[in-house]
Amino acid sequence: MDAKTRIEDALSGALALADQPGAPPRLISAMHYAVFPGGARIRPRLTLAVAAACHPASLPLAAAAGAAIELLHCASLVHDDMPVFDNAAMRRGKPAVHKAYGAPLALLTGDALIVLAFQVLAVGAAKSPMRLAAMMRAVAGAVGAPHGIAAGQAWECEPSPDLAAYQQAKTGALFAAATEAGAAAAGCPGAAWRPLGEYLGEAYQVADDIKDAVCTEAELGKPVGQDAALGRPNAVLLHGLDGAIDHLRALTGKAAESIPACPGAADLRALIRLESQRLMPKEAPAQAA
Amino acid sequence: MDAKTRIEDALSGALALADQPGAPPRLISAMHYAVFPGGARIRPRLTLAVAAACHPASLPLAAAAGAAIELLHCASLVHDDMPVFDNAAMRRGKPAVHKAYGAPLALLTGDALIVLAFQVLAVGAAKSPMRLAAMMRAVAGAVGAPHGIAAGQAWECEPSPDLAAYQQAKTGALFAAATEAGAAAAGCPGAAWRPLGEYLGEAYQVADDIKDAVCTEAELGKPVGQDAALGRPNAVLLHGLDGAIDHLRALTGKAAESIPACPGAADLRALIRLESQRLMPKEAPAQAA
Numbered sequence: 001m002d003a004k005t006r007i008e009d010a011l012s013g014a015l016a017l018a019d020q021p022g023a024p025p026r027l028i029s030a031m032h033y034a035v036f037p038g039g040a041r042i043r044p045r046l047t048l049a050v051a052a053a054c055h056p057a058s059l060p061l062a063a064a065a066g067a068a069i070e071l072l073h074c075a076s077l078v079h080d081d082m083p084v085f086d087n088a089a090m091r092r093g094k095p096a097v098h099k100a101y102g103a104p105l106a107l108l109t110g111d112a113l114i115v116l117a118f119q120v121l122a123v124g125a126a127k128s129p130m131r132l133a134a135m136m137r138a139v140a141g142a143v144g145a146p147h148g149i150a151a152g153q154a155w156e157c158e159p160s161p162d163l164a165a166y167q168q169a170k171t172g173a174l175f176a177a178a179t180e181a182g183a184a185a186a187g188c189p190g191a192a193w194r195p196l197g198e199y200l201g202e203a204y205q206v207a208d209d210i211k212d213a214v215c216t217e218a219e220l221g222k223p224v225g226q227d228a229a230l231g232r233p234n235a236v237l238l239h240g241l242d243g244a245i246d247h248l249r250a251l252t253g254k255a256a257e258s259i260p261a262c263p264g265a266a267d268l269r270a271l272i273r274l275e276s277q278r279l280m281p282k283e284a285p286a287q288a289a
Numbered sequence: 290m291d292a293k294t295r296i297e298d299a300l301s302g303a304l305a306l307a308d309q310p311g312a313p314p315r316l317i318s319a320m321h322y323a324v325f326p327g328g329a330r331i332r333p334r335l336t337l338a339v340a341a342a343c344h345p346a347s348l349p350l351a352a353a354a355g356a357a358i359e360l361l362h363c364a365s366l367v368h369d370d371m372p373v374f375d376n377a378a379m380r381r382g383k384p385a386v387h388k389a390y391g392a393p394l395a396l397l398t399g400d401a402l403i404v405l406a407f408q409v410l411a412v413g414a415a416k417s418p419m420r421l422a423a424m425m426r427a428v429a430g431a432v433g434a435p436h437g438i439a440a441g442q443a444w445e446c447e448p449s450p451d452l453a454a455y456q457q458a459k460t461g462a463l464f465a466a467a468t469e470a471g472a473a474a475a476g477c478p479g480a481a482w483r484p485l486g487e488y489l490g491e492a493y494q495v496a497d498d499i500k501d502a503v504c505t506e507a508e509l510g511k512p513v514g515q516d517a518a519l520g521r522p523n524a525v526l527l528h529g530l531d532g533a534i535d536h537l538r539a540l541t542g543k544a545a546e547s548i549p550a551c552p553g554a555a556d557l558r559a560l561i562r563l564e565s566q567r568l569m570p571k572e573a574p575a576q577a578a
Contacts, residue, residue, distance in 0.1 A: 154397045
């Protein structure tokens, strides 16, 4: 089964846990709307790639971990788009959940997706109960306090935000959890895999910053130039376009080098180099990362 | 160790997981504010009582489950009080979190408390990993979709709400999870313990309805008469005060009778009869439940 199919199947299975008789129909509809159709599913693809590199037989369990991480990513987008934060009208080329369903249901959709992420882990680990706690620690650490997504977003509510902590928590934490959870699903110590996730998380952030600066709204499916408008940190504003591209190249190189010894290390390294090329803006010269 | 100390210690330990260097200070402050000082801690007390009745050695693990359930209860109060829902100014005798910290941080505080609940379970089950999945299923089922708190609240966003599903999900689900998780922490099948939680959940709801009708704002620490004002279902509005008191007495009786066979069944039954007397309004005639 290819990674895309495995991830979409795992997410459909997750939503089916919620979509049972007696559930409020608009909530279920909003949860589906928030998860499908997805974006690039980068984080769960990373979870599967790490699990495959460590121990291919662990892919079914890793799919549950990947689905949990994607559900948490979707939940964070739903809450971030709400009027109390970004008040974003569009997401993935369609109205944001709070625009389509109203703010009250958007809040509950985010809450229900967070809970569903942990349900998916518990159900997915039914045959591998000894791996559940490590996967949970990886996943939970990425979304709560002190260093997860909620903490990252909360730095926007502080009088003196710590920008490094903000960026690491807001975008890096879930990538580090994606690699850590993939290793944990395979029964390997997850900590050694966090640097890969951290480098890639920063790389995707820089790639997003570049897109925010050079793409059109139609290409992205959401408004562009938002970082400059909202005064948010952005690698292009900080280093210029060429500087940001150099930084992106350095990060993906470090990511590939950080891969711990494992049976599939060479394949995973090749995959990351390929993905790195995809992240580069089209006008940038191709170069081995 | 008495139950009150065990619960407050478990909650303090939970908050300590979040209150680490690098965490955004106002988020941590708001999380503390939402959890301390608490209400009656009814749900975690119930978790501990069930675990003690099943197998007293399981109390440390049950304390983690109880803390998780109380954190989820606090999270639901924080989100429910927000302007998009009840827009409640006061909670537990002090300004609600969104009044004290603003709506954005209230949203994140709820999110972070939901995640913390699952972190506490994972950390608490470190020595009993085989019991983690059952505790997680009990706890997660109580807060997400299809039948948990978020689903209950979501019925308020439906054009044709199912009132029975609304009440069961909004108040019964977390009580049923409290008894189920207590049994699961003790290594016992949790399903047999859900009726106890369901009867008690409904009993506390009826007792709250009675308080909403007969108490003053100063006695409750929050506005009274809210159900009538907001058109919410309320046992006193439905059955009259005497009818509601009779219903409460019947529910606590059924709760006591529902206790499955276990080493501490007699003690637990006595505890529930005592608690039942406490729930009765002072003017009601004392009567064996």
